[in-house]
């Protein structure tokens with residue numbers, strides 16, 4: 001029996017995009033257990049509800065995360081809208097869906113790049129991020145921001161997107177599909193990639209369920225659960241079926257995300273084809289009084305937004321449960337029994353977003 | 360076995376132009392919606408302070424006594440919320456990014472000298488008017504007190520009824 005040693009991993013580590021710390025208990029090269037600790041970038045955004053009124057909070061909510069920022073703003077607005085009983089116009093619902101799916105596209109593309117970088121395939125990383133630039137350009141064209149859009153508002157959207165621009169999007173999405181076809185082939189078929197992903201870090205369906213995982217991490221283990229099935233915004237009117245894989249290993253997570261990329265393109269195309277004309281914002285009157293819990297499917301999984309108003313311009317409480325927070329127990333389970341060399345890739349397979357976890 | 364999956368991409372790159380641009384020689388065109396930085400047309404601004412109240416990052420300061428409007432472009436998060444709330448529509452979001460600086464300096468804009476003079480005049484006038492109005496009100500109150508003193512019986516009568524009731 002060899003000696004047990006503890007290796008600190010992170011918070012600053014070349015493979016980690018964000019600071020999370022893990023104490024890895026190793027026996028030889030195998031991991032016996034992992035003890036995570038977070039709290040390096042806590043910013044106290046939830047507490048800010050006491051200082052900013054409920055409309056300014058939209059901007060704060062958007063800044064919870066730099067990648068899924070639109071979803072955070074939207075989840076917050078949805079919760080406040082439900083408290084205030086505001087009916088969002090249909091066009092705004094469709095546009096929100098489009099922006100949310102575009103966010104998913106660029107987030108998953110970002111993840112693919114990071115994953116390629118983690119297993120040492122630098123040229124693949126570069127090519128993947130080149131595609132992401134194209135999506136960011138589209139988003140900048142429509143909203144004015146590349147990652148923080150500041151377009152969502154309580155009651156709808158701040159700006160309309162003209163139909164010609166949507167048509168242009170549809171055209172560009174067609175080209176994007178071509179780009180993705182070339183890139184994703186490398187992820188799905190390349191032997192070097194497969195050797196790093198296949199059979200590594202298996203999470204069974206029972207474990208995934210028991211540990212309360214969410215997002216592509218959960219669906220890669222065979223659970224058909226996606227909060228887009230709760231039909232918020234325009235999802236009820238779109239043809240949507242969650243992507244599920246049954247293998248539960250790193251490769252399955254990669255496959256699920258790649259399929260979701262195509263699905264997102266499909267959803268955006270459907271939404272552009274169906275989008276009705278009309279207003280994009282309902283004027284909001286009064287102050288929020290009451291509470292609501294909104295669920296939004298972010299690129300990384302389900303996020304929850306709890307809002308409690310007391311009839312003043314400042315909310316009483318705002319709470320966010322982010323997907324990475326739910327996935328950390330799953331990650332700890334996945335790490336057990338794995339090689340030390342795979343830790344970097346395995347942490348990335350949950351697509352960690354530590355900034356949003358700590359808010 | 361699948362080897363050379365990436366070859367397609369390599370060949371594609373050989374025959375396509377680079378994804379990057381030769382920066383100093385070619386500059387990027389920003390879209391018209393790009394949120395770059397805030398500018399204020401001081402000729403139209405009335406220093407109402409609406410933008411200062413709305414700004415979520417407290418980047419704007421409005422000083423009505425000094426006739427200045429200032430912004431710290433490094434605190435501004437480019438949310439456009441001030442632009443939407445400006446009653447005079449003098450704020451605008453430009454599509455070029457904030458000019459780089461060696462320190463987080465504040466940009467201060469001031470009314471032109473003539474406008475400050477005009478505003479001072481207006482202020483003086485308003486003060487004079489307010490004084491006059493105050494004086495008139497005081498005189499009126501005095502007159503009312505006088506009439507009330509001349510009819511004490513009626514006042515006492517009503518007081519009596521309320522006491523009984």
Ligand code: SF4
Pocket residue numbers: 399403404405406407408409410411421428444445446447448449450
């Ligand atoms: S809201 Fe407009 S008019 Fe009022 S102080 Fe600001 S810039 Fe000037």
Ligand code: SF4
Pocket residue numbers: 397413414415416417418419430434435436437438439440441442
């Ligand atoms: S754009 Fe936003 S952050 Fe910048 S000055 Fe205006 S309100 Fe403040």
